[in-house]
Amino acid sequence: xxxxxxxxxxxxxxxxxxxxxxxxxxxxxxxxxxxxxxxxxxxxxxxxxxxxxxxxxxxxxxxxxxxxxxxxxxxxxxxxxxxxxxxxxxxxxxxxxxxxxxxxxxxxxxxxxxxxxxxxxxxxxxxxxxxxxxxxxxxxxxxxxxxxxxxxxxxxxxxxxxxxxxxxxxxxxxxxxxxxxxxxxxxxxxxxxxxxxxxxxxxxxxxxxxxxxxxxxxxxxxxxxxxxxxxxxxxxxxxxxxxxxxxxxxxxxxxxxxxxxxxxxxxxxxxxxxxxxxxxxxxxxxxxxxxxxxxxxxxxxxxxxxxxxxxxxxxxxxxxxxxxxxxxxxxxxxxxxxxxxxxxxxxxxxxxxxxxxxxxxxxxxxxx
Amino acid sequence: xxxxxxxxxxxxxxxxxxxxxxxxxxxxxxxxxxxxxxxxxxxxxxxxxxxxxxxxxxxxxxxxxxxxxxxxxxxxxxxxxxxxxxxxxxxxxxxxxxxxxxxxxxxxxxxxxxxxxxxxxxxxxxxxxxxxxxxxxxxxxxxxxxxxxxxxxxxxxxxxxxxxxxxxxxxxxxxxxxxxxxxxxxxxxxxxxxxxxxxxxxxxxxxxxxxxxxxxxxxxxxxxxxxxxxxxxxxxxxxxxxxxxxxxxxxxxxxxxxxxxxxxxxxxxxxxxxxxxxxxxxxxxxxxxxxxxxxxxxxxxxxxxxxxxxxxxxxxxxxxxxxxxxxxxxxxxxxxxxxxxxxxxxxxxxxxxxxxxxxxxxxxxxxxxxxxxxxxxxxxxxxxxxxxxxxxxxxxxxxxxxxxxxxxxxxxxxxxxxxxxxxxxxxxxxxxxxxxxxxxxxxxxxxxxxxxxxxxxxxxxxxxxxxxxxxxxxxxxxxxxxxxxxxxxxxxxxxxxxxxxxxxxxxxxxxxx
Ligand code: HEM
Numbered sequence: 039x040x041x042x043x044x045x046x047x048x049x050x051x052x053x054x055x056x057x058x059x060x061x062x063x064x065x066x067x068x069x070x071x072x073x074x075x076x077x078x079x080x081x082x083x084x085x086x087x088x089x090x091x092x093x094x095x096x097x098x099x100x101x102x103x104x105x106x107x108x109x110x111x112x113x114x115x116x117x118x119x120x121x122x123x124x125x126x127x128x129x130x131x132x133x134x135x136x137x138x139x140x141x142x143x144x145x146x147x148x149x150x151x152x153x154x155x156x157x158x159x160x161x162x163x164x165x166x167x168x169x170x171x172x173x174x175x176x177x178x179x180x181x182x183x184x185x186x187x188x189x190x191x192x193x194x195x196x197x198x199x200x201x202x203x204x205x206x207x208x209x210x211x212x213x214x215x216x217x218x219x220x221x222x223x224x225x226x227x228x229x230x231x232x233x234x235x236x237x238x239x240x241x242x243x244x245x246x247x248x249x250x251x252x253x254x255x256x257x258x259x260x261x262x263x264x265x266x267x268x269x270x271x272x273x274x275x276x277x278x279x280x281x282x283x284x285x286x287x288x289x290x291x292x293x294x295x296x297x298x299x300x301x302x303x304x305x306x307x308x309x310x311x312x313x314x315x316x317x318x319x320x321x322x323x324x325x326x327x328x329x330x331x332x333x334x335x336x337x338x339x340x341x342x343x344x345x346x347x348x349x350x351x352x353x354x355x356x357x358x359x360x361x362x363x364x365x366x367x368x369x370x371x372x373x374x375x376x377x378x379x380x381x382x383x384x385x386x387x388x389x390x391x392x393x394x395x396x397x398x399x400x401x402x403x404x405x406x
Numbered sequence: 407x408x409x410x411x412x413x414x415x416x417x418x419x420x421x422x423x424x425x426x427x428x429x430x431x432x433x434x435x436x437x438x439x440x441x442x443x444x445x446x447x448x449x450x451x452x453x454x455x456x457x458x459x460x461x462x463x464x465x466x467x468x469x470x471x472x473x474x475x476x477x478x479x480x481x482x483x484x485x486x487x488x489x490x491x492x493x494x495x496x497x498x499x500x501x502x503x504x505x506x507x508x509x510x511x512x513x514x515x516x517x518x519x520x521x522x523x524x525x526x527x528x529x530x531x532x533x534x535x536x537x538x539x540x541x542x543x544x545x546x547x548x549x550x551x552x553x554x555x556x557x558x559x560x561x562x563x564x565x566x567x568x569x570x571x572x573x574x575x576x577x578x579x580x581x582x583x584x585x586x587x588x589x590x591x592x593x594x595x596x597x598x599x600x601x602x603x604x605x606x607x608x609x610x611x612x613x614x615x616x617x618x619x620x621x622x623x624x625x626x627x628x629x630x631x632x633x634x635x636x637x638x639x640x641x642x643x644x645x646x647x648x649x650x651x652x653x654x655x656x657x658x659x660x661x662x663x664x665x666x667x668x669x670x671x672x673x674x675x676x677x678x679x680x681x682x683x684x685x686x687x688x689x690x691x692x693x694x695x696x697x698x699x700x701x702x703x704x705x706x707x708x709x710x711x712x713x714x715x716x717x718x719x720x721x722x723x724x725x726x727x728x729x730x731x732x733x734x735x736x737x738x739x740x741x742x743x744x745x746x747x748x749x750x751x752x753x754x755x756x757x758x759x760x761x762x763x764x765x766x767x768x769x770x771x772x773x774x775x776x777x778x779x780x781x782x783x784x785x786x787x788x789x790x791x792x793x794x795x796x797x798x799x800x801x802x803x804x805x806x807x808x809x810x811x812x813x814x815x816x817x818x819x820x821x822x823x824x825x826x827x828x829x830x831x832x833x834x835x836x837x838x839x840x841x842x843x844x845x846x847x848x849x850x851x852x853x854x855x856x857x858x859x860x861x862x863x864x865x866x867x868x869x870x871x872x873x874x875x876x877x878x879x880x881x882x883x884x885x886x887x888x889x890x891x892x893x894x895x896x897x898x899x900x901x902x903x904x905x906x907x908x909x910x911x912x913x914x915x916x917x918x919x
Contacts (some may be wrong), residue, residue: 103651328850337685338687340838344484353440357437360433
């Protein structure tokens with residue numbers, strides 16, 4: 039079997055796991071929970087196999103073009119962190135790994151309902167945005183060990199931030215009491231937006247498969263709904279989106295009851311949200327900012343140029359620094375810091391995808 | 407009175423500059439204004455940003471909004487006075503805050519830990535109580551053992567009816583945040599030194615030529631103090647694709663005409679000499695005036711203007727390598743300069759090199775020639791224009807593409823192959839000297855290490871009070887445990903629970919014997 043069929047299996051497993059975790063949340067049936075965990079483990083194993091196969095293939099791909107290259111160099115240059123597609127896959131892998139560790143450590147699988155959708159979102163995004171899945175030759179600027187460590191560490195950091203985001207959102211669900219509370223409105227809108235994007239990409243995916251014409255896939259992100267060329271479709275999508283946010287807002291209090299019966303305590307969620315940042319922040323500082331700067335310096339002689347990608351990493355870094363200071367020195371507690379953790383992850387998403395897709399810059403090497 | 411007022415003003419300014427509120431405020435300001443800086447393209451031509459602003463504010467308002475933004479420095483924001491000011495406020499805040507807090511932290515580290523009354527242990531963030539049927543001494547010994555095996559250095563204080571064990575670990579962990587902050591200040595210092603005493607420039611060197619300056623801007627040169635020569639420049643591609651595999655140039659450093667250093671540089675592998683580093687950053691073909699060419703289409707006899715951009719270059723550099731394969735003659739490879747002519751041996755056919763394009767492609771369907779504007783300066787598929795004169799025919803110009811090599815000349819089936827174009831590429835180098843970069847690197851290492859320590863090593867303090875429940879040194883003992891930490895309270899709580907269960911297991915074990 040090829041690497042991509044293993045990837046497809048894992049993608050299917052993760053998406054199935056999202057559904058099962060949600061069913062588990064609603065029914066609280068232990069068997070469903072165990073099956074959900076099993077499915078996700080299966081997906082994880084198959085994704086790991088896919089990564090290894092891809093690594094081996096990229097190794098030979100590199101060695102073929104660089105006949106004088108050493109084995110270690112070939113292994114480093116072949117590491118599957120070479121473009122947007124591979125980094126998204128690696129991000130999903132890390133997120134699932136951290137999720138499994140938490141599930142095992144805290145012996146509580148309800149958080150899965152919040153973390154697996156992030157992984158599913160990333161996987162769907164790959165298909166609808168048309169990012170290239172080919173093993174591509176490395177252009178000269180990307181042939182750097184610093185770049186490799188930079189991408190590797192940043193994405194573990196991003197995955198930790200994703201988990202913190204999931205925990206912080208769940209925390210907000212647990213601690214808010216009424217529909218008129220601002221943090222309640224905040225979490226219902228944020229999770230509504232995530233759900234809308236997830237659904238929108240799901241629809242993109244289905245319509246893409248339905249219309250498969252063998253043409254080169256371009257960026258189809260939300261093209262079947264919110265960004266459709268037909269204004270009627272756009273209008274309906276907006277109405278549907280508002281309806282989704284409204285229903286989450288309206289039904290959210292029910293979710294809170296489900297949570298409290300699942301032993302998802304506010305303290306535990308707050309602890310996971312903080313710990314993930316405690317892991318993510320140093321990794322992101324060292325990998326994202328420092329190694330990125332060293333790479334830039336070794337390639338261009340400038341460690342900092344304020345290009346959009348760098349600036350957005352700095353903004354992200356500031357949001358998490360704000361989180362730490364607000365929490366430990368400013369005396370902020372509970373809801374306010376949870377909101378900061380959510381905002382931090384929104385900044386991460388923008389740094390990671392928004393800059394490549396929306397803004398352009400020095401680093402935008404993965405645009406579809 | 408006046409004196410006192412002055413002190414008050416100083417005092418409140420200091421409080422303000424040391425406050426974490428100010429830090430939170432500057433964090434937010436810097437982050438928000440940076441967002442604007444990533445949307446508005448920095449240092450771009452006005453038209454670009456006006457077009458961008460029109461999307462947000464409409465066509466009519468855009469120029470006005472642009473002018474307001476430009477006046478506020480948003481078009482070159484990261485160098486603007488107010489952005490610099492916020493960075494300065496940020497660093498002053500950080501320095502003042504550290505100076506303000508450090509002595510207190512230092513004193514609290516140096517202050518020896520003291521035994522505490524039972525009541526204050528009971529009100530600590532982490533507190534546990536248990537009772538055991540045993541003697542004071544047994545309980546004390548067992549707790550001592552358990553603590554020691556977890557590498558705590560235990561002190562003890564005894565009173566009549568009670569004994570207290572107290573201990574702490576990693577007291578210097580409290581200093582790591584200061585190192586984190588110091589490293590941020592060091593980064594600022596390094597950046598300022600780099601900007602003040604270093605330079606960032608660029609230079610293009612034609613193959614075979616030398617330079618002893620770099621350029622800070624098109625009109626401002628910077629003397630290097632030595633000479634750099636580019637022997638050659640080369641782009642390597644992956645197979646037959648147009649994806650570059652490596653950009654490389656051979657550079658030679660000359661001092662007083664003597665070669666002192668030679669290196670083939672690549673992207674990510676620069677040359678460094680006397681503190682100045684040369685980075686491979688671009689390349690190109692020497693570019694001159696463009697001219698259009700008129701050729702005659704041999705079939706339709708229609709005069710058409712050939713649009714591919716032609717590049718004029720000085721005659722003295724660059725040569726075209728051409729292989730001639732006359733029908734019944736000897737294969738012959740010749741090198742020619744622009745304007746040079748050649749004969750097909752044994753015939754009256756004469757060719758003259760009249761033009762050149764670094765990149766020319768023939769459309770597979772229509773056969774039309776064209777050049778993508780984007781690749782205009784890159785030597786992707788060089789082509790040469792040759793004017794052919796044969797007796798009894800009107801002279802005409804034909805294009806010979808390197809990527810499409812063998813062409814049969816219309817006159818009598820002689821073949822001509824354009825092998826290569828040599829010698830007028832230039833290498834584009836970034837040139838930089840940054841004496842601050844070492845400070846930045848040291849700061850980065852400090853920051854990495856101290857951040858890690860800051861999050862994963864905490865200062866842990868434990869007090870264990872063991873007392874007889876009833877006075878008179880008899881009966882069961884009551885054990886009160888309290889703990890404090892500066893980080894990861896939940897983990898520490900688990901650790902204390904473990905210590906307790908180990909100790910109480912051991913105590914029970916002894917009382918059974
Ligand atoms: C982006 C820049 C900054 C970074 C990365 C940073 C990093 C940190 C970190 C990691 C901590 C430890 C937090 C914790 O307990 O988990 C900390 C604590 C602290 N920071 Fe910053 N900091 C920055 C800027 C500032 C600024 C501008 C101030 C100015 C007031 C400041 C004041 C403090 C204070 C007072 C503490 C608490 C120290 C203590 O526990 O004794 N920081 N900082």
